[in-house]
Amino acid sequence: MTEKDLIIIGGGPAGLSAARTALEAGQKVLIVDRNHELGGQLIKQTHKFFGSEKQYAKTRGITIARKLIARLEPFKANLEVALDTTVLGIYKDYVVTTLKGETYGKYRAKAIIVATGASEKVLAFENNDLPGIYGAGAVQTLMNLYGVLPGKEVVMIGSGNIGLIVSYQLMQAGVTVKAVIEAQPRIGGYKVHASKLRRLGVPIMTSTTIKKAFGNDRLEKIQIVGLDESWKEIPGTEQELYADTLCVSVGLAPMHQLLSMAEIRMRCVNELGGIVPEITVDLETSMANVFVCGDVVGVEEASSAMVEGSLAGLEAAAKLGQVHPDYLNRKIEYLNQLESLRCGPFGKKTLCGLERIKVNRNA
Amino acid sequence: MLDKTGIPTPEMVRSCFPVETLLSKPKAIIECYEEIPCNPCETSCPFGAISIGEDINKRPRMDSELCTGCGQCIYSCPGLAIFSVQINGNKARFRVPYEFLPVPEAGEKWLGLNRAGEPICVAEIIKTQIQDRQDKTVVVTVDVDREYMYDFITIRCPYE
Amino acid sequence: MRLKKHPILDVPERKEIRFVYDGNEVSGYEGDTIASALHALGHRVLSRSIKENRARGFYCAIGNCGSCHMIVNDVPNVKTCITRLEPGMIVKSQKGLGRIV
Numbered sequence: 001m002t003e004k005d006l007i008i009i010g011g012g013p014a015g016l017s018a019a020r021t022a023l024e025a026g027q028k029v030l031i032v033d034r035n036h037e038l039g040g041q042l043i044k045q046t047h048k049f050f051g052s053e054k055q056y057a058k059t060r061g062i063t064i065a066r067k068l069i070a071r072l073e074p075f076k077a078n079l080e081v082a083l084d085t086t087v088l089g090i091y092k093d094y095v096v097t098t099l100k101g102e103t104y105g106k107y108r109a110k111a112i113i114v115a116t117g118a119s120e121k122v123l124a125f126e127n128n129d130l131p132g133i134y135g136a137g138a139v140q141t142l143m144n145l146y147g148v149l150p151g152k153e154v155v156m157i158g159s160g161n162i163g164l165i166v167s168y169q170l171m172q173a174g175v176t177v178k179a180v181i182e183a184q185p186r187i188g189g190y191k192v193h194a195s196k197l198r199r200l201g202v203p204i205m206t207s208t209t210i211k212k213a214f215g216n217d218r219l220e221k222i223q224i225v226g227l228d229e230s231w232k233e234i235p236g237t238e239q240e241l242y243a244d245t246l247c248v249s250v251g252l253a254p255m256h257q258l259l260s261m262a263e264i265r266m267r268c269v270n271e272l273g274g275i276v277p278e279i280t281v282d283l284e285t286s287m288a289n290v291f292v293c294g295d296v297v298g299v300e301e302a303s304s305a306m307v308e309g310s311l312a313g314l315e316a317a318a319k320l321g322q323v324h325p326d327y328l329n330r331k332i333e334y335l336n337q338l339e340s341l342r343c344g345p346f347g348k349k350t351l352c353g354l355e356r357i358k359v360n361r362n363a
Numbered sequence: 364m365l366d367k368t369g370i371p372t373p374e375m376v377r378s379c380f381p382v383e384t385l386l387s388k389p390k391a392i393i394e395c396y397e398e399i400p401c402n403p404c405e406t407s408c409p410f411g412a413i414s415i416g417e418d419i420n421k422r423p424r425m426d427s428e429l430c431t432g433c434g435q436c437i438y439s440c441p442g443l444a445i446f447s448v449q450i451n452g453n454k455a456r457f458r459v460p461y462e463f464l465p466v467p468e469a470g471e472k473w474l475g476l477n478r479a480g481e482p483i484c485v486a487e488i489i490k491t492q493i494q495d496r497q498d499k500t501v502v503v504t505v506d507v508d509r510e511y512m513y514d515f516i517t518i519r520c521p522y523e
Numbered sequence: 524m525r526l527k528k529h530p531i532l533d534v535p536e537r538k539e540i541r542f543v544y545d546g547n548e549v550s551g552y553e554g555d556t557i558a559s560a561l562h563a564l565g566h567r568v569l570s571r572s573i574k575e576n577r578a579r580g581f582y583c584a585i586g587n588c589g590s591c592h593m594i595v596n597d598v599p600n601v602k603t604c605i606t607r608l609e610p611g612m613i614v615k616s617q618k619g620l621g622r623i624v
Contacts, residue, residue: 034586036607046531048441048498050401052419058403058439060498060531119587129590131567131580138584138604146559147534149524172463172530186366191397192442194369199517201480206367217578218567255587303400344398344420464530499531 002107004030006316007096009087009258010115012040013302014294016068017309018113018316023075025317025324030107031079032098034086039065040117041137042302044144046172047165050190051303054337061302062144068306090114090262092287111289111316114259115309118252118273118295123157126212128248132219136166136249143173151245155222156180157210158249161301164193166247167202177202178243181224183209183231190346210246211238219246252299259296262287271353273299278357281335282315283308286359291316297357300341300350307337365396370478376513380448381427389432389449389458393423395442407439434458434492438500448512455512456489461501465520467491474519475507484511486518525563542612557603557614558584558591569593569603570617593617 006022008015011033019029037043045061056064072079085100090112098105120135122128132151134142136158139150154175156167159182167177180197185207187194194204205224211233212223226237253274260266265278265286276297277285284291293312294305311334314324324330342351365371371394379392393404393413402419412429413436415421436445437460447458467473467488475486490504507515526534537552544561551560558569558581567580569591581591586605595601595614599621603614 035605048403048500050399050441052400052402053406057401058407058441058498062532063498119585120583122582122588129572129577129579131569131578133580133582135583135588138582141584142559142562143526144532146555146563147526147529147532148559148563149526150562151524173526174464187369190399190442191365191369192395192399192440192444195365195371195394195478196443198369199476199478199480201476204369218580340417340419341400343418344400346399347420462530464528466530501530 004107004109005320006111007107007109008113008115010117011038012117013042014305014309015115017306018115018293018313020071021310021313022317023078025322027317027320027322028078032082032085032087036084038069044140046144046169055303055306087258090258092262111320113291113312113316114296115294116255116296118254118299121251121253123248123250125210130213130215130219132244133246136162136247139247140166149173149175153178153243154245154247155241155243156247159187159189159204161189161193163249164189164197168196171200178241180204181208181210182206183227219244222246254296267357269353269356271349276357278359280359283312289319298350298353304338304341307334310334371396385427386448386450389447390427390430391436391445391447393425394444395423398422403439404436407435434502437502438497453509454506455509457505458502459517461503466501467503474521475515476517476519477514478516483514484508540608540610542614544614545616551608555608557606557608560608573619
């Protein structure tokens with residue numbers, strides 16, 4: 001059993017930002033990530049990010065990852081990073097177990113920050129398990145990380161930001177996107193992303209969903225159908241589209257499993273993407289000294305993940321007695337930034353969801 | 364309609380343009396119709412022509428009198444929603460952001476597309492600008508016939 | 524089907540890695556996972572399902588869904604989408620449940 005002060009589970013934008021503020025406060029930190037490199041999903045994001053300068057707006061995701069990692073350099077002496085290491089469990093006595101290859105590890109932490117992010121949801125339709133049907137993030141991983149083209153002709157399901165952005169990235173890689181299919185009557189993501197696609201001649205079909213996929217051991221074509229205002233299929237509107245690749249981009253769900261395992265109080269909140277922990281305004285869960293940040297506590301964007309991470313790192317370190325030299329100003333700054341990111345129309349859903357999980361600190 | 368199709372109406376597009384008399388010099392046009400948390404256009408403008416304010420969700424407001432057409436906002440916008448335009452006699456000269464291969468070369472004639480991705484005119488490539496600070500967003504200077512000024516939005520390579 | 528050039532990303536030259544897939548010698552590149560190398564070679568069916576023998580390819584590409592399990596160097600249920608390709612690996616399609624030898 002190895003004793004650690006602060007373990008951060010997840011080295012994406014939230015985890016890296018948490019590490020930075022905790023280190024600034026003089027706290028020793030161990031980051032554990034199951035991937036081969038730090039950066040989380042940022043390392044596949046070739047597009048420029050939104051938000052304000054404070055959240056690296058107009059910088060490409062891949063560059064933001066490098067910057068967040070570089071910011072930890074000055075604190076190397078207090079930082080440990082365990083890569084290719086999967087956290088298997090968090091226990092009520094603050095034991096954290098890990099697996100790297102065949103090596104099992106056991107740690108006891110004084111504080112834990114869970115920044116495990118979210119994973120892609122699946123969509124139920126006939127033959128949705130055919131090879132050639134991927135999550136949109138998977139296609140992004142294939143293209144941007146491994147330089148492998150997913151196919152020749154793609155149909156994208158879902159017009160949220162991920163669906164729109166990945167469609168654009170597919171076009172950039174020379175892959176034809178035949179259509180973006182959206183079940184709602186409106187486009188889900190930012191209209192600027194949608195406009196970029198329309199300029200490329202990619203049709204966006206709202207009030208449409210996929211009914212069935214066809215193929216012999218691999219995807220060959222799909223059948224789509226129109227939906228009415230009550231989300232019922234309109235008979236006679238079925239159409240067939242030939243495609244060798246289907247991307248399913250129907251939302252992300254927080255990867256809550258480690259928190260649920262430790263019997264932390266959780267709630268199912270649709271606005272936040274699924275099962276999320278109850279939190280105080282300091283991002284602490286019902287288990288003392290266990291904090292959360294990023295998509296695991298509500299699916300949003302990397303911009304809010306970074307700010308939440310910074311806040312969680314600040315608070316976790318303070319709880320361990322390492323109070324950041326600029327604690328109060330930083331706390332106010334981070335809370336202000338979160339409010340600023342969330343006060344527009346796209347933030348309404350998140351604020352609604354957060355209302356349902358915010359609790360007051362127990363004495 | 365933008366909500367359903369991703370394409371603004373002609374009235375929405377016109378509302379982003381200043382009066383044509385101002386277009387004797389190049390002016391930036393911002394087609395940002397939605398409130399999203401984003402403000403790099405404001406922070407990239409060296410002349411204070413673009414304002415968003417404290418609430419970064421607010422739509423950017425362009426003061427065309429202050430705009431010099433320098434183009435820094437064109438490659439700063441993460442949504443690629445900004446271009447510049449200038450009227451030169453019977454031609455409209457655009458500077459548009461472009462993130463595809465192949466990159467156009469001066470003297471070539473490419474297809475000029477409207478907001479639905481339909482080819483509507485010839486686009487003469489005047490110049491291609493690639494600088495480090497643009498971070499891979501190429502800015503292409505293009506001439507189209509003036510009658511297409513409110514329809515043209517981007518270019519497409521005419522060859523495979 | 525590999526990317527040769529990209530408007531944003533650098534596409535560097537990478538070292539070739541040889542490995543064996545279902546008895547045939549094939550190759551991928553340094554930096555590939557087993558699944559990405561197989562995908563580039565046109566192999567999309569990675570395994571078959573336990574009861575119905577349905578074709579399985581990968582879905583999530585980040586180790587969450589379990590669709591990409593294959594037998595690698597005699598070890599079953601290897602998540603090929605997140606396992607780095609190494610020279611000389613012996614990769615076999617997995618039919619149904621893995622058998623621990």
